[in-house]
Amino acid sequence: MFFRKNGEKKLKKVNDMTMIMNLINNVGQYSVNKTETDFLEMVPGLWINGEMHWMRENILYLPEAGVSAQCEKIDILPDVNFFEILVHGKAEMPVKGKLVIMYRQRDVSANSFAFISPSENVIFHLHHDAVYLVDGTNGTENIQQCTVLPYSKVETGDIWSSQPEGSLYYQPMSQGAFASLHSFELRFDGSETVSYRTWCIRGTEKEALLKINRSF
Numbered sequence: 001m002f003f004r005k006n007g008e009k010k011l012k013k014v015n016d017m018t019m020i021m022n023l024i025n026n027v028g029q030y031s032v033n034k035t036e037t038d039f040l041e042m043v044p045g046l047w048i049n050g051e052m053h054w055m056r057e058n059i060l061y062l063p064e065a066g067v068s069a070q071c072e073k074i075d076i077l078p079d080v081n082f083f084e085i086l087v088h089g090k091a092e093m094p095v096k097g098k099l100v101i102m103y104r105q106r107d108v109s110a111n112s113f114a115f116i117s118p119s120e121n122v123i124f125h126l127h128h129d130a131v132y133l134v135d136g137t138n139g140t141e142n143i144q145q146c147t148v149l150p151y152s153k154v155e156t157g158d159i160w161s162s163q164p165e166g167s168l169y170y171q172p173m174s175q176g177a178f179a180s181l182h183s184f185e186l187r188f189d190g191s192e193t194v195s196y197r198t199w200c201i202r203g204t205e206k207e208a209l210l211k212i213n214r215s216f
Contacts, residue, residue, distance in 0.1 A: 136198035
């Protein structure tokens with residue numbers, strides 16, 4: 001029984017990877033109709049002291065933790081939504097936590113789909129015949145953890161495989177009402193400001209999306 005279950009898990013992983021690679025190779029088949037699509041909604045949040053705080057406005061202030069964050073959209077290209085997120089330490093105390101960035105479609109469609117590209121370390125969203133590439137950086141490295149979860153799990157906070165460690169529950173793909181999440185470590189002392197950037201690129205061809213992405 002033990003070996004059979006292990007075999008089933010390995011087979012599932014192989015099937016998942018095959019599906020993901022097929023999706024990556026077929027991304028170019030989707031085309032953008034700008035009159036019917038909109039960019040994904042981006043919502044940043046801070047995971048501090050075991051609690052998740054989503055940024056509902058452009059500013060988030062957590063006085064009890066001595067931390068604040070602000071988000072600014074930067075206009076670069078018509079088909080790129082680019083954001084800078086600044087996290088400030090307000091107290092003379094070390095800050096340890098996570099910056100979690102969520103992307104989700106503004107309207108739910110059963111045909112919406114998202115998956116993680118393991119080779120490129122980016123997230124693809126397919127929504128209303130449009131393709132979106134999601135990525136981010138802390139200045140030295142790109143996405144550290146990422147997942148694609150049903151939005152019902154995000155609403156209830158059920159996004160962690162290990163909440164004490166701040167490890168996201170890993171799911172490589174989802175369909176329907178979902179959100180993609182990626183995160184970065186927050187670790188700095190006192191009155192320090194750390195900059196993070198995230199972006200969403202809309203396009204028609206996989207290689208064109210990846211080419212733009214490599215320029216950031």
